[in-house]
């Protein structure tokens with residue numbers, strides 16, 4: 005349990021011990037801040053000042069980093085910080101009512117610290133537990149799954165009695181793998197070292213050739229040819245090369261990387277080590293999203309075992325000169341840090357703002373070194389290819405989209421969980437297998453992906469048809485697709501890094517218009533403005549976050565237009581300005597509380 | 608940047624051939640040739656930032672920021688087109704509603720790049736609903752006023768203070784719509800920093816955030832830089 009509100013100066017020895025574990029290096033800033041907060045509950049100004057001077061940074065720089073990440077607090081927070089996962093799938097499972105219930109039981113307002121400093125209850129972006137929601141994250145460490153009214157009631161009692169979270173019922177923290185259909189990646193794990201032995205026998209050049217032969221394309225969303233990326237990075241001049249595994253998995257509805265990290269951690273690390281062999285890299289990083297903090301110790305244990313087994317460290321498998329090790333960096337709640345250049349900034353201890361490209365990370369990445377960034381699933385596939393050869397992988401799927409792909413299935417279906425299929429499998433097959441009935445729509449690839457209506461269910465999931473980063477959210481006919489799109493609009497506005505004008509302001513304007521429609525004040529003109537924002541964001545933003553922020557809106561307006569039209573109050577302009585609402589503050593200040601003051605409807 | 612402009616190296620800007628030196632971006636090459644591409648966060652003395660997106664152009668059919676896209680032989684760049692100017696106008700409108708811009712009462716009026724660019728793009732109204740953020744003014748410094756109401760987060764002051772002045776007075780904080788400028792002192796006030804009116808950072812702000820005190824309206828509005836000639840007819844680096 006965090007000793008909350010304790011003065012950080014009183015805890016100075018803790019801070020000194022923490023700083024002593026890290027070199028006085030500004031690039032360690034984010035890790036230091038995260039651990040400091042775990043010790044002290046929040047990041048007090050004097051502690052930030054101490055960290056700044058130790059690392060040779062200005063206070064403002066440190067404040068700038070602390071203020072960027074959603075899980076870092078520069079104000080006192082509750083001893084219990086409850087964050088309800090707020091993906092649409094959690095909402096479908098009743099998260100909003102449970103949140104309201106918990107707040108009522110604890111006497112707190114969502115987003116505000118309770119008067120006694122005990123607890124705050126808020127929402128957070130998707131925690132990657134959509135198949136066992138509603139879920140929540142507590143103190144940025146433990147996750148609770150399969151919430152229901154009984155758990156919430158019991159939880160309120162435990163919080164009020166100040167029972168430390170680790171002493172809560174163990175069943176609440178159970179995270180299931182829910183593997184419903186396994187193919188090569190989710191099947192029986194390979195023996196640790198098997199892929200590495202093969203690649204050493206083959207040699208670096210021939211291993212790269214196998215990756216290219218496999219035609220593997222990256223599983224993180226963009227689908228860039230993995231072999232080509234490795235080759236570009238390998239050829240890039242530099243004093244050293246870096247291998248990074250992107251385990252940020254922030255796309256709402258995606259949870260495959262979480263299961264791979266729990267079940268197939270050896271394959272992930274082995275794929276990274278194969279990459280290190282090909283590139284001649286000595287350092288690797290696993291960038292683990294803050295929401296998956298609970299996986300840190302098990303992953304550290306796997307790394308430790310692999311070091312003992314000579315699969316990491318110096319002279320790997322006895323080969324002189326083959327030295328490589330992996331460090332885990334934990335994020336602190338920022339979806340944009342999944343974008344590879346933002347991820348590298350974050351690894352360097354900075355705000356997660358995407359870099360100007362080119363130069364691409366493959367040439368100029370972590371601390372300027374050529375850096376390879378691949379998704380968790382990509383490294384698993386690499387381990388498989390290194391062991392069994394590229395031809396086998398190329399023989400699965402379609403010619404343009406080889407191999408298998410894991411789908412994180414959630415929403416309105418009988419059997420949510422992970423489904424691995426060869427690429428090229430039609431959407432209808434997934435729907436049938438997961439027990440979806442009366443399906444209205446499927447959101448493939450998360451909010452950044454595409455929303456498919458029933459007449460598109462024969463389309464195939466593959467880079468040449470419907471590409472995906474892994475999410476597969478099912479909505480039956482009882483669901484309101486406008487509300488789905490509105491939830492996603494809020495997600496993008498919440499996660500915008502704030503760097504570029506179109507995304508920073510555009511996502512906020514998008515939310516305003518969608519909320520205006522939801523409030524029944526919409527008109528045709530608002531739809532036109534929404535289309536205008538869609539075109540603008542798509543072309544002018546600095547990174548892919550802003551570029552895809554309007555995708556859910558555009559797809560749903562086109563495919564589920566009645567959901568929008570029923571919200572239009574008039575076909576002409578309808579002002580968003582509400583005179584009564586604007587006057588309500590003045591009325592309250594002047595003490596007016598007669599019927600015409602309308603205070604009861606206003607916030 | 609190098610100066611080996613070879614005549615064979617050129618790209619097309621709105622149909623005209625434009626020579627460039629290797630390593631130059633589209634905006635650098637255009638500016639050197641006296642061609643105007645609207646921009647706010649770019650300044651010839653500092654590395655490209657790419658945040659305002661006002662310089663967005665179409666390069667071989669795809670939109671990119673002219674300040675960050677490297678010039679390359681044979682590129683087809685479209686900048687002064689109705690489509691790109693319409694998008695720029697919308698981006699400018701976004702910046703106007705995000706902050707609080709009361710041009711008639713602003714000391715920077717007539718010297719403000721945001722205002723001048725909005726005139727250039729034919730912006731007549733805000734189009735979007737105003738955010739009216741609450742951004743208190745910092746008057747703690749004896750010689751310099753900070754009126755955050757107009758900050759467009761171009762980070763020119765951040766870069767100038769770090770690179771030209773070696774002082775690191777400014778940084779960026781927050782995220783999303785909460786992104787804001789930070790001043791480096793325990794109080795967060797400019798008066799508690801080593802900022803001086805002689806600093807480069809004191810004169811780089813393209814809008815009216817960083818203002819020298821006691822100079823108000825020395826040059827009357829109407830006779831100021833962009834009152835005399837529109838921004839498109841001025842050269843980069845002309846005195847403000």
Ligand SMILES: Cc1cc2nc3c(=O)[nH]c(=O)nc-3n(C[C@H](O)[C@H](O)[C@H](O)COP(=O)(O)O)c2cc1C
Pocket residue numbers: 221222223224225226227228230250251252253254255339340341342343344345377378379380382547548549
């Ligand atoms: C806003 C944004 C978020 C992203 N999030 C992730 C992520 O969580 N995980 C991931 O692997 N890739 C993510 N990506 C894609 C990465 O930038 C990058 O393309 C990927 O990690 C490359 O790995 P791959 O080649 O193995 O696909 C994201 C991209 C953007 C624009």
Ligand code: SF4
Pocket residue numbers: 340357358499500501502503504505507508545546547548549550551
């Ligand atoms: S598009 Fe959004 S997330 Fe990407 S750089 Fe711009 S503001 Fe940041």
Ligand code: SF4
Pocket residue numbers: 757758759760761762763764765788811812813814816817
């Ligand atoms: S204060 Fe001026 S120079 Fe600094 S970021 Fe804001 S607008 Fe740019």
Ligand code: FES
Pocket residue numbers: 645646647648649656657658659660661662663672673674675
């Ligand atoms: S001038 Fe190019 S993005 Fe600002």
